[in-house]
Amino acid sequence: MTVDVTPTAAQTKVALYYETTSGSAISPLTANDFAYGYPAMTADQQAKALPDTKTNPATFNVSNYFDDYDLGGNNNAQFINQFRSATNAYTAAPGQLTDPTTGRTTGLSKTGFFGQPLNNGTQRYFYVFDGAATKANNADQQTKGATVKVVMQRFVTTLQLPAQQSNANANTDYIAK
Numbered sequence: 001m002t003v004d005v006t007p008t009a010a011q012t013k014v015a016l017y018y019e020t021t022s023g024s025a026i027s028p029l030t031a032n033d034f035a036y037g038y039p040a041m042t043a044d045q046q047a048k049a050l051p052d053t054k055t056n057p058a059t060f061n062v063s064n065y066f067d068d069y070d071l072g073g074n075n076n077a078q079f080i081n082q083f084r085s086a087t088n089a090y091t092a093a094p095g096q097l098t099d100p101t102t103g104r105t106t107g108l109s110k111t112g113f114f115g116q117p118l119n120n121g122t123q124r125y126f127y128v129f130d131g132a133a134t135k136a137n138n139a140d141q142q143t144k145g146a147t148v149k150v151v152m153q154r155f156v157t158t159l160q161l162p163a164q165q166s167n168a169n170a171n172t173d174y175i176a177k
Helices: 043-049 078-083 131-136
Strands: 013-019 026-028 059-061 090-092 110-118 123-129 141-143 147-157
Touching (some): 043 078, 078 123, 110 147, 131 147
Parallel strands (some): 013 147
Antiparallel strands (some): 013 026, 059 141, 110 123, 123 147
C-alpha cells in the first residue's frame, strides 16, 4: 500500500475590508458588520472564485481573479462572478445607494450585501466589491494559500432589509477569520 504524504497548500482565503472613499485607508469588516454575517458561498462557488492550490504554479496574479465584474464575461473577474451570487447578495437599482462622503447616489445597479443600521434604523450600510481597490491593496503576485485583502465600497441606503436567505450548502470557509 502506498500513502501519498505530499502536503497540500491551504485554501486561498480572503479578508474583507471597506474604504470610505476611493483610495482612502481600508478598515477590516467583521461578520457583525453585515446584516446576516459574512456572505456565504457554496464549495463550488469558492472553487471557481479562488485559485486552485493543487496545481502549479504555486503563485497567482491577483488581477486574474479579483478584477471588477463586467457584463462581457470577464474571465479575470472570477471572484466577483461568484461573490455576487453568495447567499444574501442583493442588487440595488440605480439611485438606491448613496456615497456617504459625497451624498451622491450611484448611477448604476450594484450587487452587494446589507450592513448594520445607522441613524436610528432609517438607513443601513451596503457593501459592494471594489476590484480596483482590491488590486491596489495587494501585491500583484500572491502565493496560493495566501490571504487576499478584498476591499468593498461602503454605501448608505434606505432600502428595507430583505428576509434572510439560507443555503445549507454555503459556508464562510473562504474568509480568513
